[in-house]
Amino acid sequence: MSVEIKVPAKAILFGEHFVVHGSYALVSSVDMYLYAKAQQSKKGIYIESNGRQVKADYVLSLIERILEGEGAEIYVKSEIPPGAGLGSSAAFHSALVLASYALLGKRPAPDQVFADVMELERHVHGNPSGIDVWGVLYGHYVLFKRGESPRLFNLRPVRVGLVDTGERRSTKDLVKAASDFIANSPHTRAMLELSSELATEGLSSIRAGDWIRLRYLIRANQSLLRIIGVSTPKIDQLAATMETNGVSAKITGAGGGGYIIAFPLRCVNGISIRATEIGVAGALELNGFYTGKQS
Numbered sequence: 001m002s003v004e005i006k007v008p009a010k011a012i013l014f015g016e017h018f019v020v021h022g023s024y025a026l027v028s029s030v031d032m033y034l035y036a037k038a039q040q041s042k043k044g045i046y047i048e049s050n051g052r053q054v055k056a057d058y059v060l061s062l063i064e065r066i067l068e069g070e071g072a073e074i075y076v077k078s079e080i081p082p083g084a085g086l087g088s089s090a091a092f093h094s095a096l097v098l099a100s101y102a103l104l105g106k107r108p109a110p111d112q113v114f115a116d117v118m119e120l121e122r123h124v125h126g127n128p129s130g131i132d133v134w135g136v137l138y139g140h141y142v143l144f145k146r147g148e149s150p151r152l153f154n155l156r157p158v159r160v161g162l163v164d165t166g167e168r169r170s171t172k173d174l175v176k177a178a179s180d181f182i183a184n185s186p187h188t189r190a191m192l193e194l195s196s197e198l199a200t201e202g203l204s205s206i207r208a209g210d211w212i213r214l215r216y217l218i219r220a221n222q223s224l225l226r227i228i229g230v231s232t233p234k235i236d237q238l239a240a241t242m243e244t245n246g247v248s249a250k251i252t253g254a255g256g257g258g259y260i261i262a263f264p265l266r267c268v269n270g271i272s273i274r275a276t277e278i279g280v281a282g283a284l285e286l287n288g289f290y291t292g293k294q295s
């Protein structure tokens with residue numbers, strides 16, 4: 001028995017960092033993929049990612065539990081750059097969990113898959129909100145708030161630009177620094193409310209096809225992220241150059257570098273912009289775990 005699994009990347013469109021503190025955030029899938037091939041094995045569990053053996057105990061023990069004593073070889077190839085805000089770890093962990101269940105011919109409920117992937121994510125990110133995991137598992141557009149069931153919106157895919165700042169960073173360190181800033185600010189409540197509003201308004205704009213409004217909301221969100229210290233001089237400079245060319249851009253994910261997301265998709269002199277589509281099908285749907293329930 002062998003299985004193939006395909007998992008998209010994700011981009012946070014609105015609300016990163018504030019989502020950790022209970023605000024709404026909007027995440028979508030991105031048409032950049034991680035692939036896993038798995039087959040049963042008599043020699044225990046062997047996992048390889050982009051040609052390198054994965055030996056981490058936390059990964060092996062969870063996969064062993066899902067496989068209920070069966071052996072497996074899982075080979076992962078990824079187009080998703082690591083440490084860039086595009087959900088590479090959520091996609092990797094999701095692929096391992098989905099491949100393991102699929103090898104046993106099992107299709108557990110989304111909540112079970114989410115719980116397993118989150119167990120792996122916590123080892124890497126400390127106290128992740130879970131937004132990355134819903135982004136890659138559900139795909140399309142997910143309005144997410146901690147403690148509430150995520151709401152899936154199967155709206156039109158939108159073409160956007162992704163720009164690599166070339167800077168790489170640690171999500172954990174940035175979340176800690178941003179959390180301290182948010183918690184100690186005299187404007188905590190106002191910032192949390194504003195971030196929530198940007199996420200819900202962003203969703204309405206995509207739903208209505210109001211692209212001018214979407215652009216302004218992206219610009220406003222980038223300003224808010226800049227205030228809490230997760231932008232960089234390079235990102236500020238890229239965003240300013242794009243803005244003078246009628247394109248708005250913001251951090252996607254933890255910030256501190258990584259990729260920035262730009263809208264509308266348009267050429268800007270001197271900046272290498274990768275054309276991509278957001279709002280595509282997520283991993284549950286792509287791999288037959290889920291039939292596509294939506295809000």
Ligand code: PMV
Binds near residue numbers: 016084086087
């Ligand atoms: O791991 P990244 O860069 O995709 O960022 C995750 C989003 C944060 O809001 C910064 C953290 C979280 O757990 O929600």
